[in-house]
Amino acid sequence: MGYRDVLINRDGHFGKFGGRYVPEVLVPIMDDLRDEFFSAIKDDDFVSELRSLYRHYIGRPTPLYHCKNLSDTLGGAQIYMKNEGLLHTGAHKINHCLGQALIAKRMGKKRVIAETGAGQHGLATATVCAKFGLDCIVYMGAKDYSRQRPNVFWMEQLGVTVIPVTDGDQTLRDAINAALRDLISHPEETHYLLGTVCGPNPYPAMNTYFQKIIGEEVRDQILAQTKTQPDYLVACVGGGSNALGLFYDFLDDDQVNMIGVEAGGKGVSGDEHAARFEGGSVGVAEGFKSYFLQDADGQLASTHSISAGLDYAGVGPQIAHLKESGRVKFSFAVDEDVIKSYQLLAQSEGIFAAMESSHAVAEVIKLAPTLNPDQIIVFNCSGRGDKDLFIVTRELEDEGFKNFLSEQVSSQS
Numbered sequence: 001m002g003y004r005d006v007l008i009n010r011d012g013h014f015g016k017f018g019g020r021y022v023p024e025v026l027v028p029i030m031d032d033l034r035d036e037f038f039s040a041i042k043d044d045d046f047v048s049e050l051r052s053l054y055r056h057y058i059g060r061p062t063p064l065y066h067c068k069n070l071s072d073t074l075g076g077a078q079i080y081m082k083n084e085g086l087l088h089t090g091a092h093k094i095n096h097c098l099g100q101a102l103i104a105k106r107m108g109k110k111r112v113i114a115e116t117g118a119g120q121h122g123l124a125t126a127t128v129c130a131k132f133g134l135d136c137i138v139y140m141g142a143k144d145y146s147r148q149r150p151n152v153f154w155m156e157q158l159g160v161t162v163i164p165v166t167d168g169d170q171t172l173r174d175a176i177n178a179a180l181r182d183l184i185s186h187p188e189e190t191h192y193l194l195g196t197v198c199g200p201n202p203y204p205a206m207n208t209y210f211q212k213i214i215g216e217e218v219r220d221q222i223l224a225q226t227k228t229q230p231d232y233l234v235a236c237v238g239g240g241s242n243a244l245g246l247f248y249d250f251l252d253d254d255q256v257n258m259i260g261v262e263a264g265g266k267g268v269s270g271d272e273h274a275a276r277f278e279g280g281s282v283g284v285a286e287g288f289k290s291y292f293l294q295d296a297d298g299q300l301a302s303t304h305s306i307s308a309g310l311d312y313a314g315v316g317p318q319i320a321h322l323k324e325s326g327r328v329k330f331s332f333a334v335d336e337d338v339i340k341s342y343q344l345l346a347q348s349e350g351i352f353a354a355m356e357s358s359h360a361v362a363e364v365i366k367l368a369p370t371l372n373p374d375q376i377i378v379f380n381c382s383g384r385g386d387k388d389l390f391i392v393t394r395e396l397e398d399e400g401f402k403n404f405l406s407e408q409v410s411s412q413s
């Protein structure tokens with residue numbers, strides 16, 4: 001069996017990873033969702049509605065852009081960017097949010113719940129719920145709720161009820177527990193919209209299906225532009241959805257090399273990072289078996305990254321399988337290099353990549369000079385950088401922006 005058949009399958013096991021470790025009461029709910037999903041993707045009407053929304057609502061296909069200046073500067077391989085940052089809402093997350101909203105509608109669900117840490121997933125979920133007229137509740141750890149105010153504001157503008165969760169250490173983990181409790185109490189009318197290729201079966205397979213359009217487009221676009229296929233694919237890895245989206249279509253093409261880039265934070269020798277393959281170990285958490293950063297008691301460890309979207313202690317089970325089988329190689333980028341890569345891309349191509357995506361750029365900057373000018377790297381720019389205004393201005397210690405903020409404060413009071 002090829003990798004593609006393994007990664008989207010009904011039983012949700014990927015080598016020794018994946019599965020469905022959930023309370024008994026959730027089993028029939030997950031079974032229904034799985035059955036609906038696998039029947040939907042065989043239904044021509046469903047597939048054509050999805051394709052139409054990809055095109056007309058979120059703006060697919062996204063460009064595949066030859067970063068000629070960056071390629072010339074680095075003096076090696078030809079670098080191409082798949083620009084998911086140009087999608088509606090600014091990142092690839094809308095691909096699987098749209099797909100799951102269609103599944104929820106098909107199941108007659110009236111209510112969608114989600115959890116979010118940095119708020120990006122909450123915002124993409126809020127967007128599709130507004131469009132499809134679904135009631136939406138987003139759980140956020142109380143700490144995240146206050147520090148991610150801009151996203152909370154936008155979610156509320158879209159009609160979402162955002163609920164701060166005051167249990168535990170008031171972050172993503174606690175929000176996930178609150179969402180699961182909600183699902184258990186309202187199983188009939190609720191769809192739990194999960195934001196990456198993690199969680200219990202069928203979420204990893206389902207979100208991979210909705211993201212694989214990225215690589216499918218790349219295959220046609222790179223062929224049209226260069227008459228050949230890429231030598232390397234590079235993507236950042238939080239949960240793993242944008243990486244699998246880019247990689248999936250090429251997994252059974254042996255000549256295409258793939259690199260996933262984790263968040264190296266302040267360095268992988270300490271504990272302020274989120275590189276699960278550098279110091280993580282196999283475990284079961286949040287409904288699935290995979291690699292997790294764990295503390296001595298086996299609890300999920302706290303993580304750090306300059307990018308909120310890569311800052312998760314676990315990684316998707318399919319990604320763990322691709323690591324274990326050797327099909328995909330993994331590396332990491334530290335915060336300091338991420339900021340420099342973000343600036344180099346902006347200054348050479350006029351494109352601000354998200355902090356998450358800038359991890360992929362950092363790897364490209366290392367890789368390209370080791371290759372020949374007739375070789376091709378495609379990296380996924382999973383999102384655009386506007387959302388990171390506050391992070392980047394703080395990181396670069398921009399005085400003018402600080403003054404601007406204090407003026408705003410005085411003018412609003």
Ligand SMILES: *Cc1c(COP(=O)(O)O)cnc(C)c1O
Pocket residue numbers: 091092093120195196197236237238239240241242243309310354356357382383384
């Ligand atoms: C959320 C996010 C990620 C990380 O999630 P994956 O599931 O690993 O793709 C990466 N890039 C951007 C722009 C994001 O918003």
